[in-house]
Each structure stands twice: as C-alpha cells, then as structure tokens.
Amino acid sequence: MKLAIDILEERISDVMASVAGREGCAAIVRPTTDAKFGDYQVNGIMSLAKELKTNPRKLAEQVVEKLDLSDICDKPEIAGPGFINLRLKTEYLTARLLEVNADAVRLGIEEISKPETVVVDFSGPNIAKQMHVGHLRSTIIGDCICRTLEFLGHKVIRQNHIGDWGTQFGMLIANIERRSHQALQGKTIGVIPVHLAEFEDFYREAKQLFDTDENFAERSRAAVVGLHSGDQAWIGRWRALVTQSEKHYQYLYQCLGVKLIHDDIRGESFYKDKLADIVKALQKDGLAEESDGAICVFSEGFKNKEGERLPLIVQKSDGAYLYATTDLAAIRYRVGELKADRIIYVTDARQSLHFEMVFAVARKAGWAKDNIDLVHVTFGSVLGENGKPLKTRSGENVKLKELLDEAVQRANAVVKEKNPELSEEEKEIIAKAVGIGAVKYADYSNNRTSDYVFNFDRMLAMDGNTAPYMQYAYARIKSIERKSESKDVNIETELAGVKELNLSEPAEVDLAKCLIRYGEAIEAAASDYRPNYLTSYLYELAQKFSVFYTNCPVLKAESDKRPTRLLLCDLTRRTIKHGLSKLLGIEVVEQM
C-alpha cells in the first residue's frame, strides 16, 4: 500500500492544480513540526499563492473545499499564514497497522514502480595493505545504500573497485621473489604474508628495499614490465598476493556485515587492457590532446592554481595510465556491459574534483549519455579527539580490524557489568553485535557529509541515539515474548485473531503513528543517500516504544487491550529488526 504521505501529496497537489488552473503544483506535505498541528502539514499553499499573487489562506480554503481525504484524515484545518494541517483518522491508522502486520516481508512498504539498474562503487581497499579507518565509511555507507535501494526494488550491482594494479606492485612481487629465494635457501620465512599484521611489514620491507637497494629496485622495475607483458611467473606472484590479501578484507566484510563478495570485485586490473583504447578513443574524437608530454582532456570550467585550464590526465608522459583512465573505462563498462541507469560512487569528499572531471569527460565522450545518472556520494573524515583525522599515537592509520576489536572488547566489558549472569558464549555474541553495531551506527547517524569525532564511550552509551539503545529496545520486546509463556499468553494465537485494535492511550497512538511511517524514512534515506534518516527514524521509534513500555503494561493488560499492545510490540520489534539488520547491516540480540 502507498504511504499516507504520498497519497496526501498526490491528492492535494491535484486539487491545487485544478484550483490554480496550472500543472505542476506541489503540496509539499511534511510531518508536522509540532504534534499540536496534527500529523502532517501542507507547506505548498503559500508559495503557490505567491506565484498566483493571491491570499494564501483564501487559496487554502479553496483547496480544502475541493479536497476529499475523508478516508485518511479528519477534516483538514487551515492555520497560520496558510498551512493545512492534517490529522490521521484512527480507523486509517488501524487499517494500516493491520496491513503492516500482515506483511511479514516488506512491512507494508511497496516496491517502487520504475526499478533501475544501479551500480554502486564502494569500499575499494588496496591490495597488500590492511584496511584502515579510512575505508570504513565508504564500505558501510555504500553497503547501506545498496541494501536500501535493493529493498525498494532496484537492481543493484555492487562493484568493489580494489587497488590491485600499479607500479607499486613491482616491488611487492619482487619481494615475493626475493623471499622465495631465501626460503629455498632454507630460511624459515613466510613468502607471502598470511596474517593481517604481516602485510604491513611486508609492504614496508619492500618499500625500504626499493629505496635503499639498487639491485632490488632494478628487479622491481623488471617485475612491473613482466607483469604488464604477461610474464607468467610475475603474474603468478601477483595473483597469489591478491588472493591472499583478498581473504583479509572478506573477513572484515563479514565482521562488518557488509554484503560484498568475490564476484563483486572489478579492480583496477580488470580494466588494464581497456585503457589504451580509452585514450585512443578520446584522441580520435579530438577530446584529448598532448600537453607537457601527457595526454590530457580539458573540460570547460576547470582551472588550476594559476588560473589556467586544468586537465584530466589520462596518460602520463612516461606512457602509464592513471586512475582517471581506469574510472573512464569503468564507466564505459558499467554503462555498456552492466547496463547501468545510475552509477553511484561512494568515496570521500576530497575526490569531488576528480569525479567532476571524469563525469564531464564521460559525458563528452558519449560513454554516459544524459539519461545515465552519475552520482558522487561524498562523506567527511573520521576524526580523533584532537579534531584531526584519526591516527594512532605513532601517527599511523588506525587499522580497521584493531578498531573493531577494541569496540567488541569494550562492549564485552559493559555486558559483563550489566548482565553478569549470561554465559560466556552469550556475552561474546552480544558484545560482537553491540561493539560492531555501535561503530557502524555512530557512523550512520552522522550526516555523512560532515566529519565526525570518533569516540568509543559515546557510541557505546546506552542513552541517546546509539546502537546499544536500539538493541536494548529490541531485547526488551524479545523479553516480553519470553515472559509471555510463563504468563499463559500465546502471542501467536492472540495476534492471529486480531481484526480490530483498541488504541486509546496517547503512548499507543504515538507509537502506532510512528510505526506506519517507516517507509517515509526509507524513501528519504534512499533519495538523498543518507543513512542518518534511517537512524533518526529508528531512534524516534525506539523512544516512542520506551514511553509506551513504561506507561502501558502488555502482558498484564486487560483482555480488550492486550492484543493491540502485543501487536504494537511485535511491529516495533519487526521494524527495528528490519531497519537494523536488513538496511543497516547491524545485528540485533535476543537479550542484553
């Protein structure tokens, strides 16, 4: 069924159009800013009145006169300078709740009518390096966008554009070769790093050798040449490195509950054979030209420090290709092969200019026609308490794994303190869900465009808009379920027979109204790619549930009240679970 807000928007806009005698009127229905105004307010009358140069209250009256919303709302009220205030009818609310209740899978939320093929480019870790905190946001925000668009009915194609190609691989595979020789000489040394921490040393070792050992540097350059020319020995070493290091980020995806698999990988190496053609095509179309020895595309409106035109370099003066070239090849592939209607890039804001230029070139070259949506979803940095990008004391990037481990460890300490009687195994499961959930939720609940300060204590707090608070609300409902058995209440049979509801307490009505608005939050989150709209909604829901919980006994309620309350509990539980686990990829727990 359609969302109330969408039905209202449509009907009121139609009436406005007929009153005004013109197309394209927007009612701009929004939740009220204050409950005393009802449930929804129409904001569009006043701006329309301005355009028509008429009195807004008079216009509102004319609209209300012709408006029939009697199946949804009480009589609309005109207020202030020209608002129309709407209050949902209890019968509508009841019917809607029962509908949501009957829909176990989608909670009464419709799929969109025009599904698109959406390619989402996110995460993109570098091979042979540990994932660090800088990869967190792209990985989880991208995942949430995928999950949300998928739920709404789009065909989502995840693309993990990993950094698995480039000159730095020369020294890495040269180091594999060097280590192999040592191993053959009987030295007990791992040839390819296996554990996460070893990658760091391995990379550092290669880098140091490259900088200090001319023979090694020479060998590294030979390795690059070998790699590019398809030498099997070098390719074998490279592939071993890629395979080994992929295992590590797959492990982290699993920890984070991020849905990215091996098949989603289309790394830089995937495009390596397509790059020459990209440059050739750009030259052939006269879009690319040589400048200072590099092949460049100059687009309108891009300037450098000196105010001169700024190029998108697609081939360096030494003949090598760059990420701009790869990104162009990727657009071509995604539009041509994957049939994308929309391509979303989830990377930090610092790459804005790069994508602006890439998009401009892709448009000019005709690889992305106007009907293809190219979207750069940016986000801010994760900061430490000092307001600078989060680093370790020694100034290194904080490893993602270490960050998550600490979160789980801290969560474990809290669980131990709050609920000591749980078994070790239960505590571990809860700590993992709470710890990881806290990190993710804290990230999601911030507006993605701003930087935020990372703080374990705050994200693990039980008060406020945090994962533990949400999980706690869920656990309380599960607890009611468990208690019901000992009180001879059979929830299933009571709910199965519910045909009518008895909403009388304010806390019940508030909760009910919140429940039927889940779809609004999802729509808002999807259209702006902003997970914080989801967390805000869920938090509001959990708060309303807490108020309901303190004011309205469920199991001890009179028989005329109990089914309604059981239903409110169950719908809240299902909505929280859906939001957290299905859309945000955060685990819920049975008890805390």
Next chain:
RNA sequence: GCGCCCGUAGCUCAGUAGGAUAGAGCGUUGGUUUCCUAAACCAAAGGCCGCAGGUUCGAAUCCUGCCGGGCGUACCA
C-alpha cells in the same frame, strides 16, 4: 588566488524544496522502581543558528560580502 565542504546549546550532533515557538543525546539540576530488562522513563535550566547586509508574508536553510576551519587545485589514488 580559484573551487568545493563546513561554522547550530558548555560538549557531540540532527534539522528531508524557504514554513509555525530551532531539536536530540551527553553533561548539569531535580524526580520516577513492591509492576513485562532502570542499559529505561519524566521534568528543568541551557541558543543574536560565525558576523553584516539583501531577497519576502516568512531565512539556520536562498543571494552578496566578510571572519574562522577543513579539503582540493597537471602526470598518487
């Protein structure tokens, strides 16, 4: 220099086309438990929404200028 982002309560942050008296949480102060998890709930105090102009019935939101911060700005990604 130019471009993009940001500046909202003591702190951390919301604010979904320009809408009604700017909202949360933390912290502070006070209150609630023979009752389904008090990891909860209720209440109070706390704001020239960086500054100054402008646009209009109405501005945290749009425009201009300024101040302060971050990022980017030709061969890294």
